Amino acid sequence: DTAVSQTPKYLVTQMGNDKSIKCEQNLGHDTMYWYKQDSKKFLKIMFSYNNKELIINETVPNRFSPKSPDKAHLNLHINSLELGDSAVYFCASSPRDRGTYGYTFGSGTRLTVV
Amino acid sequence: DQQVKQNSPSLSVQEGRISILNCDYTNSMFDYFLWYKKYPAEGPTFLISISSIKDKNEDGRFTVFLNKSAKHLSLHIVPSQPGDSAVYFCAASSNDYKLSFGAGTTVTVRA
Numbered sequence: 001d002t003a004v005s006q007t008p009k010y011l012v013t014q015m016g017n018d019k020s021i022k023c024e025q026n027l028g029h030d031t032m033y034w035y036k037q038d039s040k041k042f043l044k045i046m047f048s049y050n051n052k053e054l055i056i057n058e059t060v061p062n063r064f065s066p067k068s069p070d071k072a073h074l075n076l077h078i079n080s081l082e083l084g085d086s087a088v089y090f091c092a093s094s095p096r097d098r099g100t101y102g103y104t105f106g107s108g109t110r111l112t113v114v
Numbered sequence: 115d116q117q118v119k120q121n122s123p124s125l126s127v128q129e130g131r132i133s134i135l136n137c138d139y140t141n142s143m144f145d146y147f148l149w150y151k152k153y154p155a156e157g158p159t160f161l162i163s164i165s166s167i168k169d170k171n172e173d174g175r176f177t178v179f180l181n182k183s184a185k186h187l188s189l190h191i192v193p194s195q196p197g198d199s200a201v202y203f204c205a206a207s208s209n210d211y212k213l214s215f216g217a218g219t220t221v222t223v224r225a
Contacts, residue, residue, distance in 0.1 A: 004157070031211060042116075043158070043203065043215040056212055090157050094211070102148050102160030103213060 003027050006091045006106035013081055014114055021076045021109045023091030030096055031055075032074035033103065034066060037088040049074055081113045117141045118206050120216035128224050133191040135219050137204030140185065144206040148213070149178060149189045152201045161202075162189070194223045 006023040013019050025032060033056075034046040048056035049068040063079045078085060091106040119138045127133045139147075145166045150158035164171040164178045164187065171178050177190045191198055204216040 033211075033213075035213075041201075041218055043205075043213075045212050045214075048211055050211070056210065092157075102150070102163055104160065105150075105157030107155070107157045 002106075004091055004093055004104050004106040006089075006109055008109060009107065010110050010112075012112045012114065015081055015083060017081050018077070018079045019081060019111070020078070021089055021091075021111075023074050023076070023106060025072055025091075025093040025104070027093055027095070027104060029093035029104070030071060031094045032068065032071070033092040033094070034074065034076050035090040035092060035105075037090060037108070039087070043090065047074075047076075078111075081111075083113050086111055086113045116217075117144075118204055118214045118216040120204050120219050122219050123217070124220045124222070126222045126224060127194050129196060130193045133189075133194045133198065133221055133223070135189040135191075135202050135204070135221070137187050137189075137216055138185060139187075139206050139214075141206070141208070141214070142185070143208040144214075145209065146207045147178070147180060147187050148205045148207070149176075150203040150205060150215075151198075152203060152218070158203055191221075194221075196223050196225060199223045 004025045031050045033048045037043050046060045047066040052068045065077045068074045088108045090108045092103045094103040117140050148163040149161040152158045162176045180187045201218045203218045205213045
């Protein structure tokens with residue numbers, strides 16, 4: 001029973017298309033995140049939602065729009081995809097006591113824009 | 115601007131010996147430090163954490179040491195096992211819920 005599941009695992013699409021990545025957690029956590037791992041393998045935060053409220057919005061192009069219909073789901077929609085959007089996107093969630101228990105990550109979505 | 119740095123991209127260690135991974139940070143506002151382990155095609159898995167009010171935390175074979183004055187932490191794995199071969203990420207957070215990650219260290223445990 002996967003704790004944080006994201007779909008799809010792989011996504012290959014053409015430049016200019018619009019695509020969505022879905023994420024769901026069954027841990028009862030209050031906070032969910034989207035992280036991007038770029039070609040240099042750095043993991044960088046993009047967005048965070050706490051109980052459906054956006055609390056972190058890093059310097060991300062406004063082509064990226066997160067949506068949280070409830071605290072168990074956080075989806076990522078990307079408009080007008082560009083080559084530079086190719087990366088692995090990780091969804092994560094954390095409890096209130098994030099320091100002790102850490103964040104739980106999904107297995108990632110590898111997005112390739114051609 | 116990388117606030118968390120792992121200067122060793124790779125580490126090779128013999129099975130049964132100690133693995134020591136190092137991490138430096140620049141932001142004095144960080145109050146929690148975490149280590150994650152990542153296998154290929156999987157997400158990072160939480161390993162161990164330490165609060166800024168402590169200098170050591172131990173969990174089985176894993177021990178994390180924090181030196182606040184030097185803004186340095188390290189992860190010790192004793193004894194190293196073949197299943198420990200993975201990429202290890204150091205991460206840090208402050209009150210704003212953001213995790214800042216290092217670039218990772220690839221550990222290879224040789225039989």
